[in-house]
Amino acid sequence: MxxxxxxxxxxxxxxxxxxxxxxxLQKPQDxxxxxxxxxxxxxxxxxxxxxxxxxxxxxxxxxxxxxxxxKELFAKEPTKFEIQNDGKCAVVPSAEGDPELFVVYKERIYxxxxxxxxxxxxxxxxxxxxx
Numbered sequence: 001m002x003x004x005x006x007x008x009x010x011x012x013x014x015x016x017x018x019x020x021x022x023x024x025l026q027k028p029q030d031x032x033x034x035x036x037x038x039x040x041x042x043x044x045x046x047x048x049x050x051x052x053x054x055x056x057x058x059x060x061x062x063x064x065x066x067x068x069x070x071k072e073l074f075a076k077e078p079t080k081f082e083i084q085n086d087g088k089c090a091v092v093p094s095a096e097g098d099p100e101l102f103v104v105y106k107e108r109i110y111x112x113x114x115x116x117x118x119x120x121x122x123x124x125x126x127x128x129x130x131x
Contacts, residue, residue, distance in 0.1 A: 031060070031061060031062060031099060032061075032062050032064070032099065033061035033062060033063050033064075033083060033099040034063070034083075034099060034100070034102055034109065035100050036049055036050050036064050037049060037050060037064075038050045038064065038065045038066040038067075038070050039063050039065075039074060039081045039082065039083075039109060040065060040070035040073050040074055040081050041066060041070065042102075042104050042109060043080070043081055043104060043107045043108070043109065045104070048066045049064075049066065050063070050064025050065045050066055051064060051065065051066060052064060054066070054067060054068055054070070054071045055071075056071060056074060056075065056078075058078055058082060059082060059083065059086065059087060060087060061082075061083060061087065061099055063081075063082070080107075080108075081109070082109070083097070083099065083102070083109050083110070083111050084108050084109060084110050085097070085110065085111075087099070087111065089111065089112050089113035089114075089117055090103075090110035090111065090112060090117070090121050090128050090129070091112060091113070091117040091120050091121050091128055092113055092117060095113035095117075096113065097110075097111030097112055097113060098111060098112065098113065098114075099111055101113075101114070101115065101117075101118055103118060103121060103122065103125075105121075105125045105129060106125075106129070108129075110128075110129070
């Protein structure tokens, strides 16, 4: 009986974040995405810091790359490497995601409105991502 109550509480919390429009979670205009990590490398399963000299602004986020080759790959196929769902939380799509709270799932990058949303997603990503 405890699990359904916890799950319901988490879901209500996530919806409260979405409804409140928490100012700290609004998508910054061209704000640094993914803690400055190279999204091409993230999709490949590696956390590699990007470099300011290799950057692209897209969808309100600033992406940094570790090489000109990764920047070119992103430019050719941005939808493969960019944050999915137009920067919305993968658990509560009405909420803006925080570009520092992310998970790579099936070679795609998803962001979240809160740590609780991240945990909810990790417990059952198939519930939130349609293959």
